[in-house]
Amino acid sequence: MKDYLLKATAYDGKVRAYAISSTNTVEEARRRHDTWATASAALGRTMTISAMMGAMLKGDNSLTAKVEGNGPIGAIIADSDATGDVRGYVTNPHVDFDLNEKGKLDVARAVGTEGNLSVVKDLGLKENFTGQVPIVSGEIGEDFTYYFANSEQTPSAVGAGVLVNPDLSILASGGFIVQVMPGADEKVINRLEEKIQGFPAISTLIREGNSPEQILERLFGTDDVTIHGRLPVRFQCRCSKERVERAVLGMGRDEIQNMIDEDHGAEATCHFCHEVYYLSEQELETLKQSADH
Structure with a gap:
């Protein structure tokens, strides 16, 4: 049921x-x-x-x-x-x-x-x-x-x-x-x-x-x-990869560069549903370019 x-x-x-x-x-x-x-x-x-x-x-x-x-x-x-x-x-x-x-x-x-x-x-x-x-x-x-x-x-x-x-x-x-x-x-x-x-x-x-x-x-x-x-x-959770990307974008260019240099990517886990989101080095580079504008 x-x-x-x-x-x-x-x-x-x-x-x-x-x-x-x-x-x-x-x-x-x-x-x-x-x-x-x-x-x-x-x-x-x-x-x-x-x-x-x-x-x-x-x-x-x-x-x-x-x-x-x-x-x-x-x-x-x-x-x-x-x-x-x-x-x-x-x-x-x-x-x-x-x-x-x-x-x-x-x-x-x-x-x-x-x-x-x-x-x-x-x-x-x-x-x-x-x-x-x-x-x-x-x-x-x-x-x-x-x-x-x-x-x-x-x-x-x-x-x-x-x-x-x-x-x-x-x-x-x-x-x-x-x-x-x-x-x-x-x-x-x-x-x-x-x-x-x-x-x-x-x-x-x-x-x-x-x-x-x-x-x-x-x-x-x-x-x-x-x-x-x-x-x-x-x-039902409201998390999404787009939300993770927005959060990363909000950290600013320097912090994104640190993620690229140190971790070669990023990983975030949602508290509510345990869904894990990965951002590749290339995806972080793209976000970093957006952070410039």
């Missing part, structure tokens, strides 16, 4: 909801970065939530989410946009531990319980919108829940989960974001809290074959959900 997400409302428009299946997308990230199991779970949760947050944007707007805890995994970065494209990486992909006391991957230990979660949105304005909150648990979902409540003043419940196979490939990945809209009464909020508290692990539901539609139906009931949109989700 291809990855996709749904945008929906429930309880007569008093609640906004998103649900996603992201198994293939997270597997692509795992394959590119060679992440170990706990690192895969941390990166997968961050990318899954970021993809849903990207779906809240419009046009060619985009956002970058950064989880910087004091754990061994280092920073986790995810980029997403309004079209369902998402990419991400972790500073230290080779992090793994024994399962925690709940029998789950110990994401909090990998991420750390101190640090910051920041979200930068490029909304096409002169200045980007930036929101930042402290990490509250390192479990990612709870941290984004705290972000929405404190940085965007939107009471939300955020869930994301990743299951990893013994061979380290991704077995299942998915998530949901549920947000209470202004004017929702206590009855709606209480009903929602009850549903979410007793809700099964999202990764288990995905593994059992539940679609995003079925996840929302389990949350709200079949009669209370209105689907407003469906968006394909995929790991």
Whole structure:
């Protein structure tokens, strides 16, 4: 099944909801970065939530989410946009531990319980919108829940989960974001809290074959959900050889000459997708000529 997400409302428009299946997308990230199991779970949760947050944007707007805890995994970065494209990486992909006391991957230990979660949105304005909150648990979902409540003043419940196979490939990945809209009464909020508290692990539901539609139906009931949109989700990077050439060009003539003299070429690796780009000596000579003009 291809990855996709749904945008929906429930309880007569008093609640906004998103649900996603992201198994293939997270597997692509795992394959590119060679992440170990706990690192895969941390990166997968961050990318899954970021993809849903990207779906809240419009046009060619985009956002970058950064989880910087004091754990061994280092920073986790995810980029997403309004079209369902998402990419991400972790500073230290080779992090793994024994399962925690709940029998789950110990994401909090990998991420750390101190640090910051920041979200930068490029909304096409002169200045980007930036929101930042402290990490509250390192479990990612709870941290984004705290972000929405404190940085965007939107009471939300955020869930994301990743299951990893013994061979380290991704077995299942998915998530949901549920947000209470202004004017929702206590009855709606209480009903929602009850549903979410007793809700099964999202990764288990995905593994059992539940679609995003079925996840929302389990949350709200079949009669209370209105689907407003469906968006394909995929790991997609924006890097290209042209971007590398522009970056090299920006270094100036002398620096390009140094690359020619010392390395007889240039090599650049994209953080987000690990694609490697090579520039030959001749290509550098051509760029050097352009730098003269």
